[in-house]
Amino acid sequence: MSALNRLSNWLFDLTYAPMAELPPWASLGVISAVIGVVMLLAYKYTSWQSQIGKARDEIKARMLAMKLFKDNLGVTLSAQGGVIWSSFKILLLSIPPILVAMIPMVPLLAQLAGRYQFAPLPTGSVTEVKVALSDAFAEKEQHGETEVSLEATDGVVVLDRWRQGDSRQMWWRVRADRPGMHTLTVRVGDQTFMKQLPVGEPGSIQAAISPKLTNHYTGMLDNTMMLPWEPAPPADAPVRSIEVAGLMTSVAPDVLPIPILGNWIVYFLVVSILFALLFKPLFNVRI
Amino acid sequence: MQNAKCGMTNAECGADLALYRRPSVCSEVSGAEGARRRSPSLPARSAPRRGVRRLRHSTFGALKSCCFQHSSFGIQHSATLAALVLLAMILPGCGEKASKAEGKKVIVLGLDGMDPRLLRRLMDEGRMPTFSKLAAKGGFWELGTSVPPQSPVAWSNFIVGGDPGAHGVFDFIHREFKDGEILPYYSTNETTYGEKPYEMFGFYMPMPWQESSKLLLKRGGKPFWDYLDEKGVPSRLYRIPANYPPSESKNKYVKALSGMGTTDLMGTQGTFQWFSAEFDDDVGSPDDGGRAAPLKYDMETQRWHCKLAGIPNPMVVAAQGAEMTLPIYIEPDREESIARISYVNQGPKWGMDQPVEFLLREGEWSDWKPVVFLPSPYDPGGGAGSRGIVRFQLRKADPPELYVTPINFDPAYPSGKITEPDDWAVELAKAVGPFYTKGFAEDFHAREAKIKIDLGGYATELRLFDDEDYKTQTQFVMDEGKKLLSHALSEYQDGLLFFYFSSTDLIGHVFYWEPEPGEPEAFTDHPVRDDEDAETYTRSLRETYVQCDAELAKVMAKAGDDATIFVMSDHGFMRYKRKLNLNTWLLENGFITLKDEEKRRGSLNDLVDWSKTKAYSFGLNAIYLNLKGREPQGAVDPKDRDAVLRELSDKLRATRDPLDERPVVKTVYRTDEVYHGDYAPGGKFDQHTPDLIVGLHREYVVRLGGTGDLSLKWIYNNTGEWSADHCIAAELVPGILLSNRKITVADPNLTDLAPTILAEFGIEKPEKMTGRNLFAPPNTGKAGL
Known part of the structure; x- marks a missing residue:
């Protein structure tokens, strides 16, 4: 997985580099447009175009039949049944290209999320760093057998610490005094775990941002696949996860100052679909 | 605890306050939104988001139409689609209408309750250099206030350019008649009941044809900005008092954020919540304004x-009236004085639960946190529910004690109408972040809150805020105001800019202890503070004035040389030591007769024998005759009106303080003499107009009438933190007026500002305005232009 992540990071960094200085709406717009067109072509060459075309023609024919014989109940019902059946066929025919498209889309969306979903911590703000300990180390900490501490690079000040009653969670509040990419170090006994902490204006950090590193699965996909930029703690590590609270916003930061298209993923979908549709006649693709 | 700015303690307000908290009497919810709250099947949703939703629907509707209704999607359609997307991008920027102010700028800085004597003193000491500079350019005058000098009345005078006869706001508290009883409501807004919705399977099902409840702006008259609106002059009104819900701008040149009078999410004028491990289940409520509840430990x-209590659940029949609540969890650290506070906001709106978790040290305040109350898992409001914002103060870490501010509207997702247009709140929130939307943002209730508990057999009184807490909390409000003003100035191009600060008033009520005229500077005899503390906190009020000087500097820097600037307050201040219970006075002087001489506590409706009662007090300074044909159980014949009023006025004027024989009442105003307009006696809408307004001498203040607690003496010492006020004779507490232009009219009054502002934009004084143009050429005297 780490090799794939490295490849994904390298590829995306390479693609993103020429657009790093552009405003988010422009860089994401270009990426979305290109992806829309590429996905259109991928669809064309991984789908059974002739059968899709046939099904489309059948739908058109049956719609026409319904229009011409609207007084004939038998023809109308039969045509409606035919429309439903042909639509279902299109749906089935779309599954293979969608499955193929998912392979590049998952790491691609993860890369886009890293660039567009999370904003750096504003300079001067205070936030929580949440560290979850494994049960064994939590018990050790509770009994004073191991020390857990947080250190930060210059420009970030560790303010205070809070421990859950059973020490499974330990939180620190940190103040981000200086912009830049900072490093937080969680020290558990003689082991250390790192987490990056971006500070500054939105768009000022030219690197992917992840709010949380974790060594346990939270869904179908491995977190190391969805958050490929920073190494997560190993499965047997005393630290289960490290999370920076201020980076995880309830609503993703707006790419555009427009409510309808502000959210990066909506913007991405609209622009990519728009360009796919624009190029559809040109490449003669049947969807 | 004080009710609103009326200066009365909670114990005194009693039943009245309970009524203010009823959603029927004061609600933050406007129009259809109010209907949704009271008529459960109508969804509660954020008005601004409706606009967004409409846009989304229309655009996606068009997209859908283009993409899916045509089987052959050609380049033509692609172009349509592209055009629509571009339109959607451009549309939000097209809301501004072109100004016809032609570059003319008028800026009004409203500083509630700024006292001319204290201001003069600070200017003389050189601590208000910008005020001095402005005064040197134009002048500094005492500004005549309203009768009575209460803020809703005074600001309404300012807004309509006339006295209360022109707008119908006579007091903080008005009365209404229902089923033969006299009930109170907050004077500038009222919520009307809608039709009761149908009940089905334990749920309310309101139907489209049913009349919905409405939140109404009760201030009458035409606000001066409507005249500007008609002429295409843009107005930006920030925290404008006595304008909740904000009046509509027909031509869309007005943007207004409502100020004083705006309720919290519960529909009250401010309900804080106080949780402590030391409280038990039957802790009861603090004296006023807030709630107390226990913190329990889960092993x-x-x-x-x-x-955390929210709004009543409007969905479920069985639970009507029951509040929706939000469980809050506190986990103290094992050793240190710090705790984690957590809760979960639920809502399909965001597609998932929204956990809110943060740390607070003992004594520390959180920033604004969202709280969401959803009527049911199925939320017909699109998931918006009722969303508010609160700040927490961890008063003790272990065992914990927690203060939560009244639940303010979240301006980013307002559940009620707090701005005109609706989505201006969202715009402001985006620019400056969340802010206090409640009218009385300074939590003076919390300063006076106390509760008696039993600790191991010993009765103990717990207090909530001390002076330092109040000072901290009020500074939050002040700081937010400064931020909002900076934003307002950055956006301002031309037209009218009005900006309001409340802290000068609500800090003044608690901290003002300035010596009376002619007295040496001394800070003695404060009802609750020793001399040193009285001086310390009086000086902290002076610091607030100094902060206003810095804000004025920002205004002047932005305004440029051509702008006309006004800095004004609605009234001044005075400290007081004695309180007056007007209804007891009326009882002892034979104007009120009781049903049972022994029974003196309860509602006026229950205590009073109306058939033998000639007059009663309601609100703060108002006295109403029990007039036949007007009152539910009138006893005074209209032909005897004059005689009773004369008798009453004479007796009031002759009243002496038994302590030292000083006169208590300075002026008794007959409303048929001092009010002019449709709401004045004899006017079209005079049914709720009081007959007399009582203007007390300095150092006296009236407690809230209408609560029915006639067991109190008619005059007694003040023993509360609320130790300064202005609800006395109007001539004793003028406000301030500073301008960069010299005025030509003697004795400027609040009512003069509206016609003056209109004249600055070349608009002739409307017929209904009784004020004067302050800049009129001297020889024309009261000219309109």
């Missing part, structure tokens, strides 16, 4: 928990 999860 299994090793955390403390309590329930």
Whole structure:
């Protein structure tokens, strides 16, 4: 997985580099447009175009039949049944290209999320760093057998610490005094775990941002696949996860100052679909 | 605890306050939104988001139409689609209408309750250099205030350019008649009941044809900005008092954020919540304004928990009236004075639960946190529910004690109408972040809150805020105001800019202890503070004035040389030591007769024998005759009106303080003499107009009438933190007026500002305005232009 992540990071960094200085709406717009067109072509060459075309023609024919014989109940019902059946066929025919498209889309969306979903911590703000300990180390900490501490690079000040009653969670509040990419170090006994902490204006950090590193699965996909930029703690590590609270916003930061298209993923979908549709006649693709 | 700015303690307000908290009497919810709250099947949703939703629907509707209704999607359609997307991008920027102010700028800085004597003193000491500079350019005058000098009345005078006869706001508290009883409501807004919705399977099902409840702006008259609106002059009104819900701008040149009078999410004028591990289940409520509830410890999860009360659940029949609550958890650290506070906002709106977790040290305040109350898992409001914002103060870490501010509207997702246009709140929130939307943002209730508990057999009184807490909290409000003003100035191009600060008033009520005229500077005899503290906190009020000087500097820097600037306050201030219970006075002087001489506590409706009662007090300074044909159980014949009023006025004027024989009442105003307009006696809408307004001498203040507690003496010492006020004779507490232009009219009054502002934009004084143009050429005297 780490090799794939490295490849994904390298590829995306390479693609993103020429657009790093552009405003988010422009860089994401270009990426979305290109992806829309590429996905259109991928669809064309991984789908059974002739059968899709046939099904489309059948739908058109049956719609026409319904229009011409609207007084004939038998023809109308039969045509409606035919429309439903042909639509279902299109749906089935779309599954293979969608499955193929998912392979590049998952790491691609993860890369886009890293660039567009999370904003750096504003300079001067205070936030929580949440560290979850494994049960064994939590018990050790509770009994004073191991020390857990947080250190930060210059420009970030560790303010205070809070421990859950059973020490499974330990939180620190940190103040981000200086912009830049900072490093937080969680020290558990003689082991250390790192987490990056971006500070500054939105768009000022030219690197992917992840709010949380974790060594346990939270869904179908491995977190190391969805958050490929920073190494997560190993499965047997005393630290289960490290999370920076201020980076995880309830609503993703707006790419555009427009409510309808502000959210990066909506913007991405609209622009990519728009360009796919624009190029559809040109490449003669049947969807 | 004080009710609103009326200066009365909670114990005194009693039943009245309970009524203010009823959603029927004061609600933050406007129009259809109010209907949704009272008529459960109508969804509660954020008005601004409706606009967004409409846009989304229309655009996606068009997209859908283009993409899916045509089987052959050609380049033509692609172009349509592209055009629509571009339109959607451009549309939000097209809301501004072109100004016809032609570059003319008028800026009004409204500083509630700024006292001319204190201001003069600070200017003389050189601590208000910008005020001095402005005064040197134009002048500094005492500004005549309203009768009575209460803020809703005074600001309404300012807004309509006339006295209360022109707008119908006579007091903080008005009365209404229902089923033969006299009930109170907050004077500038009222919520009307809608039709009761149908009940089905335990749920309310309101139907489209049913009349919905409405939140109404009760201030009458035409606000001066409507005249500007008609002429295409843009107005930006920030925290404008006595304008909740904000009046509509027909031509869309007005943007207004409502100020004083705006309720919290519960529909009250401010309900804080106080949780403590030391409270038990039957802790009861603090004296006023807030609520108290216990924090309980759960051994299994090793955390403390309590329930934050929200709005009544409008969905479920069985639970009508029951409040929705939000469980809050507190986990103190094992050793240090710090705790984690957590809760979960639920809502399909965001597609998932939204956990809110943060740390607070003992004594520390959180920033604004969202709280969401959803009527049911199925939320017909699109998931918006009722969303508010609160700040927490961890007063003690272990065992914990927690203060939660009244639940303010979240301006980013307002559940009620707090701005005109609706989505201006969202715009402001985006620019400056969340802010206090409640009218009385300074939590003076919390300063006076106390509760008696039993600690191991010993009765103990717990207090909530001390002076330092109040000072901290009021500074939050002030700081937010400064931020909002900076934004307002950055956006301002031309037209009218009005900006309001409340802190000068609400800090003044608690901290003002300035010596009376002619007295040496001394800070003695404060009812609750020793001399040193009285001086310390009086000086902290002076610091607030100094902060206003810095804000004025920002205004002047932005305004440029051509702008006309006004800095004004609605009234001044005075400290007081004695309180007056007007209804007891009326009882002892034979104007009120009781049903049972022994029974003196309860509602006026229950205590009073109306058939033998000639007059009663309601609100702060108002006295109403029990007039036949007007009152539910009138006893005074209209032909005897004059005689009773004369008798009453004479007796009031002759009243002496038994302590030292000083006169208590300075002026008794007959409203048929001092009010002019449709709401004045004899006017079209005079049914709720009081007959007399009582203007007390300095150092006296009236407690809230209408509560029915006639067991109190008619005059007694003030023993509360609320130790300064202005609800006395109007001539004793003028406000301030500073301008960069010289005025030509003697004795400027609040009512003069509206016609003056209109004249600055070349608009002739409307017929209904009784004020004067302050800049009129001297020889024309009261000219309109």
